[in-house]
Amino acid sequence: xxxxxxxxxxxxxxxxxxxxxxxxxxxxxxxxxxxxxxxxxxxxxxxxxxxxxxxxxxxxxxxxxxxxxxxxxxxxxxxxxxxxxxxxxxxxxxxxxxxxxxxxxxxxxxxxxxxxxxxxxxxxxxxxxxxxxxxxxxxxxxxxxxxxxxxxxxxxxxxxxxxxxxxxxxxxxxxxxxxxxxxxxxxxxxxxxxxxxxxxxxxxxxxxxxxxxxxxxxxxxxxxxxxxxxx
Numbered sequence: 138x139x140x141x142x143x144x145x146x147x148x149x150x151x152x153x154x155x156x157x158x159x160x161x162x163x164x165x166x167x168x169x170x171x172x173x174x175x176x177x178x179x180x181x182x183x184x185x186x187x188x189x190x191x192x193x194x195x196x197x198x199x200x201x202x203x204x205x206x207x208x209x210x211x212x213x214x215x216x217x218x219x220x221x222x223x224x225x226x227x228x229x230x231x232x233x234x235x236x237x238x239x240x241x242x243x244x245x246x247x248x249x250x251x252x253x254x255x256x257x258x259x260x261x262x263x264x265x266x267x268x269x270x271x272x273x274x275x276x277x278x279x280x281x282x283x284x285x286x287x288x289x290x291x292x293x294x295x296x297x298x299x300x301x302x303x304x305x306x307x308x309x310x311x312x313x314x315x316x317x318x319x320x321x322x323x324x325x326x327x328x329x330x331x332x333x334x335x336x337x338x339x340x341x342x343x344x345x346x347x348x349x350x351x352x353x354x355x356x357x358x359x360x361x362x363x364x365x366x367x368x
Contacts, residue, residue, distance in 0.1 A: 142186050143160055144170075152221075159252060160255075163252045190219050219238065220233045220242070223244045234332060237339070241332070297339055300336055309361070314331075337351065
């Protein structure tokens with residue numbers, strides 16, 4: 138059970154002050170801070186938060202390793218994670234997303250954009266109530282956010298879940314990477330379009346053989362092909 142607080146793991150005191158003021162002004166009443174990766178990981182595992190804001194460059198355990206361990210722990214693997222970092226090279230973005238982060242914001246950042254992206258990630262993590270979706274042994278239940286493949290429950294990050302839900306809701310329709318980002322993150326092209334490719338790699342790995350239905354459309358984007366044969 139996630140608790141009603143946001144955890145910010147950030148060693149820069151000025152940024153902690155900005156985050157505290159902006160989050161509380163936006164209605165997030167309880168914000169807790171950790172100054173190191175080890176401290177933040179321990180706090181999150183003891184009391185899983187609604188969302189983690191995670192600096193990449195931290196004393197001791199860095200942000201990538203913190204995120205990796207959050208995703209490996211049963212109590213925190215579905216907690217949304219937004220990385221905050223001064224590193225804006227595409228390779229850094231991809232490396233952060235590969236560890237399971239749901240979004241990635243570079244410093245300096247607009248607090249308005251940050252709040253919008255937090256709300257978008259939280260919307261994705263809550264999901265929207267609608268009818269159950271079933272295809273070829275996979276069941277997606279929007280009410281419980283449960284994904285079951287061939288009788289086995291599969292744990293997805295909020296972004297992976299959002300992409301799967303979008304594609305299953307409109308089988309056969311081709312979505313550009315930009316459209317997928319707009320739909321599942323709710324705030325334009327949040328980082329780079331390669332973000333979607335990284336998320337798709339993780340989604341396919343978790344879905345196993347069923348992932349043959351997720352089809353890349355060259356130079357365009359992705360679609361769910363309900364009739365695509367296994368290769």
